[in-house]
Amino acid sequence: MKLYFKQRFFSWFDSYDIYDYDTGDVVYTVEGQLAWGHCLHILDADGRHIATVKQRVLTFLPKFDLYLGDACIGTICKEFTIVRPLFTLNFNGWQVEGDFMGWEYEITDGQRQVAAISKELLHWTDTYVIDVADGRDGLCALMVVLAIDAEKCSHNS
Numbered sequence: 001m002k003l004y005f006k007q008r009f010f011s012w013f014d015s016y017d018i019y020d021y022d023t024g025d026v027v028y029t030v031e032g033q034l035a036w037g038h039c040l041h042i043l044d045a046d047g048r049h050i051a052t053v054k055q056r057v058l059t060f061l062p063k064f065d066l067y068l069g070d071a072c073i074g075t076i077c078k079e080f081t082i083v084r085p086l087f088t089l090n091f092n093g094w095q096v097e098g099d100f101m102g103w104e105y106e107i108t109d110g111q112r113q114v115a116a117i118s119k120e121l122l123h124w125t126d127t128y129v130i131d132v133a134d135g136r137d138g139l140c141a142l143m144v145v146l147a148i149d150a151e152k153c154s155h156n157s
Contacts, residue, residue: 001135003027003142005128018142021129028139030146038064038150042142051139053146064147066091066140073140076147087148096144105148107141115141 002021018028026045033039037055044050052067062078074091087096094114098105103121107114114137120127130145132138 001132001138003130003132003138005126005130005142005145007126016126016146028142040146040150042139042146051143053143053150055147055150062151064150066143066147068139076144078151087151089144091144092140094144096148107144115144117141117145 004019004021005016006019007016015032016030017026018030019025020027028045028050029043029047031041031043033041037057038053039055040053041049042051042053050069054065054067056063056065061080064076065072066074066076074089076091076096077088079086079088087098089096093109095108096105097108103119104117106116113133115130115132117128117130120129126149128145128149130138130141132141
């Protein structure tokens with residue numbers, strides 16, 4: 001399963017459309033909410049709320065809780081590093097590793113690659129391709145990508 005993640009150009013809050021890479025159909029819509037820190041609601045193709053990525057405030061380093069419905073299923077935290085970005089996940093036994101610039105990274109589960117994420121450059125808005133090995137992991141991989149993108153946007157602003 002391949003997802004195409006594209007931020008909307010004119011949006012007051014974080015707002016994204018997530019497309020099926022092959023068909024171009026909208027699979028998910030992400031809508032930001034006015035809140036302290038980032039709060040991103042994920043809606044399915046029919047507009048039903050299915051997940052949330054919510055930043056914890058007043059933490060030393062960025063930390064995001066991941067929710068399926070109302071249930072918190074895990075946390076992603078940015079770690080203090082000097083050389084390259086590092087995120088730890090308390091979620092599904094997954095790990096995240098990226099290159100120096102953080103534009104390309106992968107999510108793994110031990111030796112198995114869950115998803116490969118690459119940012120497409122030379123676009124007006126943030127645009128990513130998320131290549132998920134097992135389609136059942138698509139929503140959870142998307143939540144991880146949203147948290148990392150939100151951290152990068154906060155860091156760069």
